[in-house]
Amino acid sequence: MTAAIISPDELAAVLADPHTDAEPPVLLDVRWNLGGPPRREEYGRGHLPGAVWIDLETELAGPPGAAGRHPLPDPDVLRDAMRRAGVDDDSHVVVHDGGPGWAAARAWWLLRHAGHERVRVLDGGLARWKGxxxxxxxxxxxxxFTPRFGAMPVLDADAAARLARDGILLDARAPERYRGDTEPIDPVAGHIPGARSAPTTSAVGSDGALLPADELAARFTALGVTPGTGTGVYCGSGVSAAQQVLALSLIGVRAALYPGSWSEWCADPARPVAVGPDPG
Structure with missing residues (x-):
């Protein structure tokens, strides 16, 4: 497996001198805006040379429904999108968004889950690109490229509930959503009982890049993440949580993603809901 991230300077060096890498990378632009209009127009106004536009809503997620707002896409949909972009099974792929990195991490996680190991996220996204x-x-x-789903650990609602009880389940949403103070997107406020608040924004520095590994390790250790402890992550719909999975991978923790996340959990009125600052 390659490193999970690449800095803007490293990518610039690769693009300027292809002899520094085994092959020119396939560049995927997955800029996305939570709750906002598609960002294809921004791609049209300027993108990395050679980068191909990938739509998160239609190519990195399935139609919203009982499985959440951004369920995993049909493998054939992902296959067609990656083949359109020129991705082979052994391609070196670099994905980026415009920041804060959630969409790029979703693409990274999905490709890893589909069995593609040579994929990295441009750390900090287009906002840090100087080229x-x-x-x-x-x-x-x-x-x-032919996807083979199953290479990354995945949680469903029942497994997430068990992990919240027997391991560590991290909630990557903003603290006010975790506490249930407000819920601007989903119909119910609160969090999965037993889950711990771990907003993904706290894994990112002021420059938009992920924190150094030692700082990430200290952050996750404080949340109870230790070697050998089962760890999973959820968010609102399985997008921003992917960035936590990415961050955990940088310190050697193979965390599971709950793709349905809160949008699936709270859709079933029989599932319990906790509110307040404590796991519950």
Whole structure:
């Protein structure tokens, strides 16, 4: 497996001198805005040279429903999107968004889950990129990537409930949503009983990049994450939680993702809900 992140300087060096890497990377632009309009227009105004637009809502997620607002996509949908972008099974892939990194982490996690190991996230996204941009839309040759879902640990609602009781389940949403003070998106406020508040924004520095590994380790240790302890992450709909899984991977913790997350959990009135600052 390759490293999970690549810095802007490292990527610039790779693009400037292809001899520094085994092959030119496939660049995927997955800019996305929670609750807002698609950001395809921003891609059209300027993107990394050679980067292909990937739509999170339709290509990195399935239709919203009982399984949550961003359930996993059908494997064939992911296959077609990656082949359109020129991704082969052994391609080096770099994904980025415009910040704060949630969408890029979702793409990273989904490709890893589909069995593609050579994928990295541009740390800090386009906001930290100092190189050139272009409006030229690439036309890559079709790729041959075939997804094989199952390479990353996944939780369903029952497994998330067990992990909250017997291991560590982290809630990556904003603290006020965890506490149940407000819920701007889903119909019920609160959190999964036993889950611990771990907002994904606290894993990112002021420059938009993930914190150094030693700081991440201290943060997650304070939350009870230790080697050998089962760890899982959820958020509102399985997008921002992927960034926590990415951050945990940088310190050697293989955490599970609950793709349905709170949007699936709270859709069933029979499931318990906790409120307040404590796990409950």
């Amino acid at each position: 050139p941009l272009t409006t030229e839309v690439p036309d890559p040759r079709p790729g041959t």
